[in-house]
Amino acid sequence: MKASIVGATGYGGLELIRIIKNHPSLEIASLHTSSQVGSVLGEENHHLLHLHEKLEQIDPELIAKKADIVFLATPSGVSNKLVPALVELGIKVIDLSGDLRLKDPQLYEKWYHHQPAEARILDKSVYGLSEWNREQIAKASLIANPGCYPTATLLGLAPLFTEGWGLGQDVIVDAKSGISGAGKTPSQATHFSEINENFKIYKVHKHQHIPEIEQQLGIWSQDLGPVSFTTHLVPMTRGIMATMYVKLKKETSTESLLELYKSIYENHYFVRIQPLDTFPSTKQVFGSNFCDIGIAYDERTNKVTIASVIDNLMKGAAGQAVQNANIMMGIEETAGLVNIPLYP
Template sequence: MKVSIVGATGYGGLELIRFLDKHPHFEISSLHTSSKFDQYIYEENPQLAHINMRLEKIDPKRIAEQSDLVFLATPSGVSSELIGAFSGLDIKVIDLSGDLRLKEPGVYEKWYGKSPAPQAAIQAAVYGLAEWNREEIQQAQIIANPGCYPTATLLGLAPLLTEGFATGEDIVVDAKSGVSGAGKSPSADTHYSEMNENFKIYKVNRHQHIPEVEQQLRRWSPQAGPISFNTHLVPMTRGIMATMYIKANKETAAEELANLYESVYKQHPFVRISKPGQFPSTKQVYGSNFCDIGLDYDERTNKITVVSVIDNLVKGAAGQAIQNANIIMGLDETAGLMNNPIYP
């Protein structure tokens, strides 16, 4: 099966190339960008010196003629303009931006500050949280790939809400990310001299992923309320750690929680549960599609602590997109993705 990548020169696009280059069923037929036409992909990305492909202009009709599926690895605000051109064409679309995730009219404009995609495309898009929306993904034509922070957060919280251990009231999420989550374009905040030996909180109570997380939590538990969600930049390249605190409906224990999560995720190979008393670090998922989760219960406060780690560029972007592509095309969801994390 042939696939195309729009936004091939960004971090997400480059990760797609890295995994798809060795995928047993997908073949990259074309790479597209809004600039640098006719350059070879390796000219600015020498790590891809073995890939002899030119960058092409974005032509949805031509892409649909030569590929079965297209990945839109573009910044927010770009997919909303492109998705209409792919409508009606015989091609499946997986969008890695936030443009198709938020269903309620007006929410995207408020949190992203951009014009939204056509409402028909937004409603048609299936939220691609692969471990929880498999049946919908299998039938979809358009996938809204989840954001990196929401992936770590939602995979960490889901069993508590779906199995009745919590209703989703008064959730606190304290999340940290490596600087690659800010994208490839340089900025003052991600400049080496700014981030080296530094630790920053940003978008305090205003991160655009807040409504995405709340939207999915309400699907699992209508009682789920607004969350306290804050994010930080850490001086490392990759990785997300989301530490979550949630009020329990009943007394429990770390052993019971670990057993619960093992049971819920036993058929999901990319989610790994730590033993009671142990907690994951970002290094143990580096460069992989795994999400590792550790749990504890504080009897003093009757709150459950969940620690969830992912690689923001893989499980938080390109890896999950390929996992969704595998599902939507009827393949084993692990195809091309079961590589070990890079360590050290």
């Protein structure tokens, strides 16, 4: 199977290259960029000095002639202009941006401040939360790859709400991300002297992933209220930790919650549930497609605390995109992604 990557020089695109180069069934057909057309991949990205592919212009017809599937690792507001042409040409598409995630175009315009995709494209796209939408993904030709924060959050909350254990009111998500989540383009916020030895809250009540989280939780829960979602930048390169607080409909125990989570994720290779009284750290999923989840019940408040960690560039972006590609193309779901996390 041949794959093209649009936005090949961003962090997400570079991670896709790393995965696909080690994939048993996918190979790179072409790499595309809007900023470095004609240059050789390894010239600007020295960790890829051994690779000599040339970066090409973004041309849907050219891509469709070369590839079976295309990954769009572009900023928001770009892919929604490319997708219609690619869909018309019959190529499978996985969009890593936020352009196709929200089914309500008005919500997209409000939170992303861009013109939304066409309604027919939004209707055609499938939300690619791999562990929960596998059947839809297998039949799809257009995937909206979930955001990094929503992936960690939704995988952590899903068992509570799909099984009716959690109250949809007053759900709180306290999330932290490494600096690579801000993308490759430098800014004052990502300058070394700004982020080093610092811990910053940002986009308070304004993060564009809020409606994405609420959209999926609303499918699972009839009584969902607004979700309190707060994000922070941590002075590390990779990783997300989402710590969630949910009130339950009835009293339970940590042991019962662990049994619930283990039974639901039993056949999902990339979700690992921590043992009793053990909680995950971002380091233990570094460079991998795993999502590790720890759980604790507070009998005083009848609330559960869930800690969910992922590598934002892997399970939160390129790794989940390849997982979705595997499902779409009828390849073993774990192909190209079975690697031990980097440690230490």
